[in-house]
Amino acid sequence: MTDHDHDHDHTRTVAPMVDEVTDFEVLEIALRELCIEKGIFTAGDHRRFTEFAERIGPTPGAHLVARAWLDPEFKKLALAEPMAASREVGVDWLEPTGFGTPSDFTAFHILEDTPTLHHVIVCALCSCYPRPILGNSPEWYRTPNYRRRMVRWPRQVLAEFGLYLPEDVAIRVEDSNQKHRFMVLPLRPEGTDGWDEDQLAEIITRDCLVGVALPKVGVTSNAIVDTRPAIHPVQH
Amino acid sequence: MSTSENFPIDRVQIAPLDEIVERHQVWSRMAAKYGVQNPVPPWKSSLDGICDALDQGGCGPDILSMPDRRREEDLLSATVYSDLPHPENQLVSLAHSLVVRGVIDETELQQRLASVRARLEVWPSTPAAT
Numbered sequence: 001m002t003d004h005d006h007d008h009d010h011t012r013t014v015a016p017m018v019d020e021v022t023d024f025e026v027l028e029i030a031l032r033e034l035c036i037e038k039g040i041f042t043a044g045d046h047r048r049f050t051e052f053a054e055r056i057g058p059t060p061g062a063h064l065v066a067r068a069w070l071d072p073e074f075k076k077l078a079l080a081e082p083m084a085a086s087r088e089v090g091v092d093w094l095e096p097t098g099f100g101t102p103s104d105f106t107a108f109h110i111l112e113d114t115p116t117l118h119h120v121i122v123c124a125l126c127s128c129y130p131r132p133i134l135g136n137s138p139e140w141y142r143t144p145n146y147r148r149r150m151v152r153w154p155r156q157v158l159a160e161f162g163l164y165l166p167e168d169v170a171i172r173v174e175d176s177n178q179k180h181r182f183m184v185l186p187l188r189p190e191g192t193d194g195w196d197e198d199q200l201a202e203i204i205t206r207d208c209l210v211g212v213a214l215p216k217v218g219v220t221s222n223a224i225v226d227t228r229p230a231i232h233p234v235q236h
Numbered sequence: 237m238s239t240s241e242n243f244p245i246d247r248v249q250i251a252p253l254d255e256i257v258e259r260h261q262v263w264s265r266m267a268a269k270y271g272v273q274n275p276v277p278p279w280k281s282s283l284d285g286i287c288d289a290l291d292q293g294g295c296g297p298d299i300l301s302m303p304d305r306r307r308e309e310d311l312l313s314a315t316v317y318s319d320l321p322h323p324e325n326q327l328v329s330l331a332h333s334l335v336v337r338g339v340i341d342e343t344e345l346q347q348r349l350a351s352v353r354a355r356l357e358v359w360p361s362t363p364a365a366t
Contacts, residue, residue, distance in 0.1 A: 016271040021356045022261040023349075024324050027253075028279040029356075030348040031331055032286055034340050040299055041289035049292075050285030126306035136284060139322045144310055178302075 052097045057135035058206040060089040061183055064110075064133070065209065066200035069188040078185065082110045086133055096132035108133070111174060111211075112185045118169050119184045120158065120211030122150045123176040130181040134209055138222070141210065151175065161212040162223050184211040191217040245308060245336045246315040252346045253328050253335075257317060262324050280323050287330070299339055308333045 036043050064085055068075035078085035083093045086108060092098070093108050108130060111119035123129065124147050129137035140146050150157045154171045158164075165171065174182045186208050192200060207213035207222045263277035291302040312329040313320070320328060334340045 015273065018266045018270045018272055020266075021353060022263075022266055022277075023256040023259055024261060024263070024277065024327055025279050026349055026353045026356065027256060027331060028283055028286070028327055029352045030345065031327075031334070031340070032282065033352070034344070034348055035286065035290070035334075038339065040295060040339070045289045046282075046285045048285075049288035050281050053281045053284035053288065126303060142322070144314070 048097065048099050052099075053136060056131055058133075058209060059201070060086070060091045061130070061133045061206075061209045062201040062204035063197060064089045064183075065185055065204045066197045068185060069192075069200055070197060075185075078110050079112055082108045082183075085110070089133075091133045093132060106178075107180050109174075109180060109182050110185050111172070111182055113187050113211075115187065116169055117172060118165055118211065119172050119174060119182075120150065120154060121174050121176055121182045121184065122147055124148065124151050125177065128176040128178060128181060130176075130183050133183060134206060138206065158212060161207070163213055183209050186211075186215050189215045189217060243336075245332065246311055248332070248336055249316075250332055250335050250342055250345075252342065252349055253331055256328065257319060260319070262321055264321060276323065279327075283323060283327050283330075287326075300333055300337065305330065305333060 032046060035041060036046065064078060067088070068078045068085075074085065074088070077088075086093055093106060096106075111121075113119055121130075123141075127137050127142040127147075129141060131137070146157065151173050154173050155165065158171070176182055186204070188200075189203070192203075202220045203215045203217060205213060205215070205220065205222050208215045213219075213223060266272070266277075267274065287305070290300055290305065291297060309326055309329040312332055313322075313325040316332070317325045317328050331340070331345070335342055335345060
């Protein structure tokens with residue numbers, strides 16, 4: 001039997017792949033190997049952290065919010081003891097990687113939106129982000145444009161994400177740091193009566209949990225995936 | 237060790253990295269060339285693993301702390317590597333920071349790039365035994 005003597009259609013089952021070795025692929029391997037050889041970190045450390053990066057995503061955060069919308073007692077827990085509420089959706093902030101990360105303790109806070117107050121998170125210094133419960137930060141969250149402009153012109157920056165808030169809704173920008181990470185608990189939108197946790201979680205996107213979007217029936221993906229030019233660019 | 241606050245790291249030119257920038261094999265271009273749908277390159281998770289391992293494992297934080305790494309990434313991404321998108325600019329900036337600190341020698345990096353590429357470009361003429 002030859003390699004292709006079987007009855008499935010490769011044109012439909014095999015996704016295309018980049019069929020050449022690229023410089024960036026080579027550089028990543030070279031850096032990793034040199035760091036390991038120099039004893040800066042071990043191959044085991046790297047493998048575990050890479051697996052952690054592959055595993056995390058915004059699903060636990062979405063389910064935490066959905067459950068809080070459905071269960072008033074759980075919402076009380078989420079606001080009063082966010083670390084305990086996180087455990088209910090599978091995230092242990094005391095050991096987020098699950099393999100004994102030797103990091104300092106990080107406090108986690110959940111910010112509840114109201115009809116007159118909207119929260120949005122940022123890290124003005126670098127890119128601190130609640131990774132265990134939201135996954136890796138999006139590219140735009142890391143940019144100086146977002147970080148520095150959000151704290152100065154939040155209403156305008158939110159508008160660039162397509163979120164236009166009425167003037168009577170105050171905006172509170174919460175600045176993350178090495179010790180404190182935040183996530184937004186948005187308002188439950190109209191049109192979701194009778195929905196279960198899984199249905200609600202689908203419309204609670206990463207952007208809603210950061211605060212640059214509001215949950216909306218029919219919207220299950222993030223509006224912006226790439227960075228784009230700023231109206232007030234940061235001057236270097 | 238802090239470098240960027242008192243040393244103009246963006247004035248340092250690192251030949252192997254400049255060559256990589258020049259060839260511009262960024263993911264968006266390569267993915268389009270081969271019709272690949274993945275929004276991020278396959279090495280992105282491993283780069284995240286390197287950054288986390290540096291930040292939290294072994295002696296990484298003593299060599300390049302997370303605040304320094306991110307500050308230098310911001311600076312270099314806006315200057316020397318402004319033609320690169322993310323995460324290519326993150327990867328090249330990290331290499332730049334390590335070379336500037338002397339953690340990795342420029343010649344050593346050049347040689348390792350060549351040896352890694354040679355290893356990856358070996359295409360077996362016969363299928364490996366299973």
